[in-house]
Amino acid sequence: MDSAALAELKAAVGTDGWTDDAERIGPHLVEWRGAWSGRTPIMLTPGSTEQVxxxxxVCAKHGxxxxxxxxxxxxxxxxIPQGEVLLSLTRMRAVRRIEPLEDVMVVEAGLTLLEAQQVAAGADRLFPLSLAAEGTATIGGVISTNAGGTAVLRYGVTRDLVLGLEAVLADGSVFHGLKRLRKDNTGYDLKQLLIGAEGTLGVVTAAALKLFxxxxxxxTAIVGVETVxxxxxxxxxxKDETGGGVEAFELMNRQGLELVLAHIPDTRAPLETETPWSVLIELVSGEPGGAERGMExxxxxxxxxxxxxxxxxAQTAGQAAQFWxxxxxxxxxxxxxxxxWKHDISLPLTEIPNFIAETDAALQMEFPGIRQVTFGHLGDxxxxxxxxxxVGEDPTAFAARRDEGARIVHDRVAxxxxxxxxxxxxxxxxxxEALRYKDPAQVAAMRAVRQALDPQRVMNPRVLF
Ligand SMILES: Cc1cc2nc3c(=O)[nH]c(=O)nc-3n(C[C@H](O)[C@H](O)[C@H](O)COP(=O)(O)OP(=O)(O)OC[C@H]3O[C@@H](n4cnc5c(N)ncnc54)[C@H](O)[C@@H]3O)c2cc1C
Structure with a gap:
């Protein structure tokens, strides 16, 4: 990188706001499973929206x-950067405001999801977004991926939980959209473009979030069922019995459960009867004892x-945790x-049984002996x-055939x-892969939006269209 640009970047974020120390940057350049590793000339860790x-x-000026x-x-x-400037939001962790009466909190992007839940709980409120990576995933990250998680059935995806956003756009201007309003019909709802944009339209620096x-x-219960x-x-x-009290409804197939029981220490089969499918159900209620009665x-x-x-x-919280x-x-x-191979797919609910039957058969025909692990948020x-x-097949050789498998699965999803x-x-x-399936008119509209907001393609250039 040009040394003048580097000096300007360092000046923009101050001495605490950058590092080029390989040891400090290292963990930020590998994905947790080791699926990707990257490189960067510098990691910026700005402490404020102004510094972002x-x-x-500076980046826009120097391209x-x-x-x-x-x-x-x-x-x-x-x-994971591949030579780009790495901009980590992890120092921006302030809780700017909490308004229990409004059921709103305003927090910065680097706060972890778990910390955000805890801040809300401290005010006797619930921030319902929940996923297995919540101890590390940040508010900026869940917004930028429009994360789902385990409580979507009742509370919606991240998009449904954001009232307002503050973000830095690709030219360095600040998008001041931190309104705490539930009603605001004053034109395009531009914050929705930034939600799920995967860092391609700007840097999310803070959000006003809905509380409950x-x-x-x-x-919490696990039940055995014969069919999807x-x-x-x-x-x-x-849904009928609880009037909206179903928070989670998670499907697991027998093969997946058996792999967990075989490979994860201290786990045991929750049911005496072996069934092809199990469902983990979590009910909630605003009344003490209401969820237990609903489950009964x-x-x-x-x-x-x-x-x-x-x-x-589950008779205790510990047992519920074991089920989860x-x-x-x-x-x-x-x-x-x-x-x-992994496929993170969604389908209209009523299509799911036939999709599974048809796609299972097609995959087994092409790849005899594969073990199919089907689970997920069935309610969504x-x-x-x-x-x-x-069993016995070389995992590396199998991984190399991922695209063949994906084609069989994704064609049937589409x-x-x-x-x-x-x-x-x-x-x-x-x-x-998405370009194969996405409506061309939608791809063109997405490209036009990106071109308008980021003509130099400064923001996360290798991601999205
Ligand atoms: C064990 C595990 C379980 C998971 N379970 C679920 C699940 O149930 N549901 C679900 O939806 N997802 C799940 N995920 C994936 C989920 O997408 C991420 O955990 C989370 O949303 C990403 O947050 P993060 O802070 O780690 O973002 P990162 O991984 O750091 O970034 C993710 C993307 O967002 C962009 N980004 C990050 N921060 C910002 C910002 N402030 N401004 C602009 N762009 C930004 C990045 O450039 C990148 O494109 C899971 C992941 C793991 C490891």
Missing amino acids: AAAVR LAITPQGGNTGLVGGQ PMMRSRA EAALSLLATA RLLEAAFEAGLIVDAAV RLREDMSAAQKAAGGG GNLHYNVVPP AREGSISAEHGLGVLKTD
């Missing part, structure tokens, strides 16, 4: 590309209707069993439709009007 803006202005990074938990490689009442009771159709009927029954009613109705064949209700571990360690178990129509190599990236974004992993 000053740094971006230097920027990769924004939060907690580095993204799963599609968009946060704390739930006074929570009940039965799981879907159970979901409908759960639901399980009774479900047994009576023949929807479930076995059930275990079975679900959350599916990816770790897949890795231990030889890795393989979101499946992690994953494939583990056959045919049923689904999405090939439900919650992880496109990053560098899926941008080309």
Whole structure:
């Protein structure tokens, strides 16, 4: 990098705001699973929006590309620079404002999701976004990937939880959009463009987030079902029985559960009966005891209707955590069993049973002996439709055939009007693949927006179209 540009960047963020020390930068250049590694001439760690803006202005002036990074938990490689300036938001962690009466908090982008939940809980409010990486993922990161997680069924995705945004655009100007309003019909809702933009339209520096009442009771159960159709009927029954009290409804197939039991220490089968599918259900209620009563009613109705064949209700918070571990360690178990391919897809709910039957058969025909690990947020129509190599097959050779498998899966997703990236974004992993399936008019509109806001393509240039 040009030494004048480097000096200007350092001046823009002050002495605490940059490093070129390889040891400090190192962890920011590798993705947690080792799927990507990168390089950068400098990592900026600005401490304020003004410093972010000053740094971006220098980059715009010299035509230097920027990769924004939060907690580095993204799963599609968009946060790992390949020679770009690395802009880490991890020093911007202030809670700017909390207004329990308005059910709003304003926090900076580098606060972790877990810390944001804790700040809300401290004011007896709930920030409901929750995902396994919440101890490290940041508010800026979940906004930029429009993260989903386990409570989407009740509270929506990140997009639904953001009232206002502050961001630095590609020319270094500040987008002052931190309004705490639920109603504001004054033209285009531009903050929605930045949500899910994966760092391509600007750097998110702060957000006004929606809060909710704390739930006074929570009940967790795992049930065994014979078919995905039965799981879907159970979901409908759960919604009816609880009037919107279903917070999570997570599907797991037998193969996935067996891999967890085999590879993750201190796990055990939750049910005595072995069924092809299990569902982890979490109900919540604003009334003490309400969730437990709702669960009792639901399980009774479900047994009576023949929807479930076995059930275990967590008796303690510890037991509920054990149930969740079975679900959350599916990816770790897949890795231990030889890795393989992952597909983060979504489909209209009623298409899911036929999609699984048809695609399972097509994959088995092409790759005999593969182990299919299908799990995910069924309530949101979101499946992690994953494939583990056959026992004894070389994982590296199998990984090399990923694109062949993806074509079989994604063609069938597209045919049923689904999405090939439900919650992880496109990053560098899926941008080309998405071009095969995305409506050309939408791609053109996205390119036009990007060109208008970032004509030099300074912001995360290798990500999105
Ligand atoms: C174990 C595990 C479980 C997960 N579970 C889920 C899940 O259930 N649901 C789900 O949706 N996702 C899940 N994810 C992935 C999820 O996308 C990320 O965890 C999270 O949203 C990214 O936050 P981050 O701060 O780590 O961002 P990073 O990984 O640092 O960045 C992600 C993307 O956002 C951009 N970005 C980051 N910060 C900013 C900013 N301030 N301004 C502009 N752009 C920015 C980056 O350039 C990159 O393109 C999971 C990940 C892991 C590791």
